[in-house]
Amino acid sequence: MVDVQLSDAEKVFILHGVQDNCREDGRGCEDYRHLEIETSVMSNTNGSARVRLANTDILVGVKAELGTPSPEKLNKGRIEFFVDCSANATPEFEGRGGEDLATDISNMLYRAYDCPNCFDLQQLCVIPDQQCWILYVDILLLECGGNLFDATSLAVKAALFNTSIPTVTVTKDEGVVDLEISDDPYDVQRLDMKSSPCIVTLSKVGHSHVVDASQKEECCTLARLIMGVTEKGTITALKKEGSGSLDPTSIEDMMETGRRVGESLNKCLMDALAEEERQGTKKKSLGFLR
């Protein structure tokens, strides 16, 4: 984890602040920081998105490739998550420095998306048993300002929402199967994203728990609960992390908060994405040019 060091007095200050429901920037325990989102930022991908949550900056590119389905799921496609912690975010990530964190995040994404009702992998099937789409979801972490899991999952969901896969026409000619991939940029399929999850991290600070912890707050956290939540409030994944232990009742409390926050997080995200889509091509892509 990208750690900042704090003095004992600073930690006490943060701890009491959480107790008072007044965090370092005046937020309450269940408030998210300022969140900004943009899709279609990288033109050579099938879908892309950039999310900036306060100082946390995440760029996601999705590339669709045709491949063979895995033997146990013959009529389904696949999603592959890959996280890269760029050294731009912090010199600690240089070389292989960010790999542990990257594996943590991608594992959590696999877990959150590995749920039959939240993302229908059958829509990625081209020819059962033979050909399917594999979605490579590549995540680039560009700046760390705390709460990487949530921000990543939001960016992933936005990028998948933005993804369009070329239409494939299958023709069978005397047993020879012929695939024709349309190169018309408008002859594409969108993905059904309605029920895919967002990750909500609840950090236990003192006796209370907060969402969207900043780096300083993460430093005061002994245990946290990371969960995947869909728009309907279904919990698709759950993981407890950190060296501290949690009481079963407080886990229940945290799950309840997580579910509530996750529902509204999903909803706000989809609203924003729909709004962006409505504006359509009128808006100029900003990307990193502000």
Added chain:
Amino acid sequence: MAGLELLSDQGFRIDGRRPHELRKIQCRLGVFNQADGSAYIEQGNTKVLAAVYGPHEIRGSRSKVLHDKVLVNCQYSMATFSTGERKRRPRGDRKSQEMTMHLQQTFDAAIQTSLYPRSQIDIFVEVLQSDGGNYCASVNASTLALIDAGIALRDYVCACSSSFVNDTPLTDINYLEESSGSPEIIAATLPKSEQIVFLEMNGRLHEDNLSRVTDMAVKGCKDIHDILDQVVRDHVSEVSTVHGWEN
């Protein structure tokens, strides 16, 4: 690449440019807050982010400390989605290690290294989208990031590539032109003093044409310098007016 005409009879290239024309350059300084300096550049469809950390105390091994100058440390990395075909890993392959070394040498020549003894400067480059001229865009982005970080440079470092097709030198070549098998020259220069700090040639080129093609690259560097310089001037003017520093 049969069937693909790199230079039409009318004198246009695949993307519609004239031989001496650069791709559109857009850039911005100060993209991130945490790094000491950062910059983003788009040269046509090639997009690069650079971040500079330092000068700071050398972390890790003490043996790396240089007592009379600063240690310049670089890392070149490409996003896995940056290329047409997905890359399997962002760095660590032979090509990016070579790029890392090239960047290190280039900036060792440009930074006033003796001003920061015993410390370290990190330059991290991330290619977000690759369409030819990755090294050039990386150098240009790093220069801007170093300026943003207020690190003392002898001059800008600008890099540009050139090629040679149908007896005509082409400047700032894109991916298609790069992969066509025609020769390629990459030069990084200190434009004001007209010194070349990095030069590399790939492919086969007749000796007689070498100076013409090199001149084309060097000319490209000068043009890029003018564009970058204007962006830096605008940036400094804008920020210092708010500061109220001029009085």
Added chain:
Amino acid sequence: MIITHLNLGILLTRIWRSMVDVRIAGARSSTKPNVSAEISNLVTPGDVITADTGFMRGHGTYMEDEKLYASVAGVVERVNKLICVKPLKTRYNGEIGDVVIGRILEVGTRRWKVDTHAKLDSVLMLSSVNLPGGELRRRSEEDEKMMRHYLKEGDLISAEVQSLFSDGALSLHTRSLKYGKLSQGQLVSISPSLIKRRKTHFHNLPCGASIILGNNGYVWICPTINEEVEQTGGYEQNLEPIQKSDREVIARLRNCVLALAEHKMMLYDTSVLYTFEASLRYSVKETVKPEVMADIIEVAQQRLEREGT
């Protein structure tokens, strides 16, 4: 029963919706102002400042072939015969007498290593601190063993730059009761060039909090320091909970400091205070939103131009 549940659900989403604010980047109003005219005396790396040999070479310049060149981008400053170029931002360049905030990185033999956002780690010698009790006395071997007890890794201190080593590293001292270990509060890190040099960098603001504007760009915001009672060098720390009202003032101040830095405004007591007062129209939470920030800054800027010093 089912219906009541459903209603409750809708109600909840409505209440909770306000806490997540997802924006699309396209909605952000273009913050680029109309291109401001280029200011005079602006140079970029490699520019010739003067070919006149009668000048002295200062920071941000270098001499080659009897000409003076700029090595950074910024405005040329001339003091008599000395020419300097000051870049928009750099690491902290320490000067003797500066007030800085630092974080202890390492406890060594008779010295602490301190992070002050300078090019090299700064040094605080055991002989340059006031030991508990405050009285001047010889440092014993006992004190050497107790060093981690006085200041340990992660602790924050306020200090003054005492001298510079030959390689540019800073030597600090805390030999005055106003300096020393910091207790409860918040650290904000901004660019050192945004801190205006003033006679004093310690301020007890009338809004009910204290602020230390470190020359190194580290800003410390804490509950009001009671000068007579609490100046003990910070060895005794008050870890009692802080009142919520004070906490809100501190959070608001933090957001104001960040807003000033975001808009590249100079920080000093008046600018911070005016920004704070301009922000009172909004709740603390709202002050982190970009459009609110811009509004607050504009109001504060106008007031500074009208009546500021």
